[in-house]
Amino acid sequence: MTFLERPGEPAIHYVDHGGDGPPAVLVHGITESGASWDPIVERLAGSNRVVTLDLRGHGRSGTADRYDLEVMAGDVVAVLQALDLLGAANLVGHSLGGAVVSAVGAAAPVASVVNVDQSLQLGGFKAQLAEIEGPLKDSASFPAVMEQMFEQLAGPLLSADERSRIGAVRRADQDVVLGIWALLFDMSADEVDQVVAQALGGYGGRDVPYLTVFGVDPGPGYTEWLAGSIAGAEVEVWADHGHYPHLVDPDRFVQVVRAFWG
Numbered sequence: 345m346t347f348l349e350r351p352g353e354p355a356i357h358y359v360d361h362g363g364d365g366p367p368a369v370l371v372h373g374i375t376e377s378g379a380s381w382d383p384i385v386e387r388l389a390g391s392n393r394v395v396t397l398d399l400r401g402h403g404r405s406g407t408a409d410r411y412d413l414e415v416m417a418g419d420v421v422a423v424l425q426a427l428d429l430l431g432a433a434n435l436v437g438h439s440l441g442g443a444v445v446s447a448v449g450a451a452a453p454v455a456s457v458v459n460v461d462q463s464l465q466l467g468g469f470k471a472q473l474a475e476i477e478g479p480l481k482d483s484a485s486f487p488a489v490m491e492q493m494f495e496q497l498a499g500p501l502l503s504a505d506e507r508s509r510i511g512a513v514r515r516a517d518q519d520v521v522l523g524i525w526a527l528l529f530d531m532s533a534d535e536v537d538q539v540v541a542q543a544l545g546g547y548g549g550r551d552v553p554y555l556t557v558f559g560v561d562p563g564p565g566y567t568e569w570l571a572g573s574i575a576g577a578e579v580e581v582w583a584d585h586g587h588y589p590h591l592v593d594p595d596r597f598v599q600v601v602r603a604f605w606g
Contacts, residue, residue: 346427348364348419354406355532356419358397360427366455366605367429371420373587374524375490377403379513380438383506384461384590387598391509392434397423399444401520402503403513412522413543414438417447422506424452436460438590440524442556449554450546456553458601459564461587463562465569467533477529483518490516502526506591520568544573554578555604559592578604 348356359378368388369382378396388394398405399416406413431453437445442462449457459505463469476493479485495521498507524530528536547554554577556562556570567579580600582589590597 347404348423350422351424353419353422354400354408355461356400356406356423357404358395358423358470361394362394362400363389363391363395363574365392365435367395367427368601369397369420369424369429369433369435369445370439371399371441371445372402373441374521375402375494375514375516376439377512377515379403380510380591382509383594384598386434387594391602395423395427395429395433399441401517401523402466402515407517409522409592411520412527413443416444417451417457420444420448421452424448425453427570431455435602436601437462437555439587441537446554449552450544454552456605457555458604459556460552460590461557461559463558463566464540464544464573465562466528466536467567468563469537470528470531470533473525473528480518480525485514485528486518486521490521494507499584499588499592501585501592503592504587510588510591541573551576553604555587555601556580557597557600559587559589579591 346358367557372378372380377398381396387396400408400419401411424433433454434456435445435454436458438460439462442459445457446459476489479489555573556579558581561581570577585592
């Protein structure tokens with residue numbers, strides 16, 4: 345095990361899987377860990393140097409007082425610096441990790457960004473969370489609400505084995521989840537949109553290759569909206585693949601990201 349230690353910050357667990365070729369840094373979704381990427385790591389190892397990490401409050405990483413996008417992006421940048429990968433890393437993030445790597449790509453030099461099934465139009469997600477805010481903040485109902493949410497997100501094509509494997513690496517800490525979603529609970533939809541616009545402003549005037557792969561259609565106009573925020577951004581939608589398109593069809597996913605990097 346390798347941990348990044350910094351004064352006043354939680355220890356960040358990461359695994360440098362080694363391998364030759366361009367570096368790929370994989371960032372997981374909410375409640376999960378770097379181990380969620382195992383099927384992708386196995387497929388990329390022959391052509392890339394692969395690094396996975398656990399975001400603060402997840403996996404083997406430490407807990408903290410803050411779980412906002414800014415500090416999580418800072419943790420990823422710190423790992424990149426420690427491994428001397430700034431400017432060279434191809435970032436790949438799923439769900440929460442997709443938002444994190446998008447923030448990193450706006451603020452730091454990277455080779456490319458791949459966002460897996462994370463819409464950056466967070467105002468819509470705020471509306472969905474509002475319907476379950478009460479049960480999420482109730483410690484008695486929190487576990488059941490999270491389990492139901494992930495069952496719905498999985499979609500019809502994710503295998504039973506993969507559902508079980510992802511469930512085994514999940515760490516649903518209520519304080520962490522509420523800390524991550526505090527922005528959406530505490531701000532108006534307009535304020536959330538302003539935060540997103542400010543975060544993505546770092547892409548202006550820079551050439552950062554950016555790809556999003558959705559398993560759930562993000563809705564009409566999303567491709568145009570994203571291209572207006574990140575010049576040249578590409579969007580693929582894999583119909584009916586649910587929230588884990590990369591795990592429903594890992595061979596296709598690896599083929600797509602290799603072509604994108606190439």
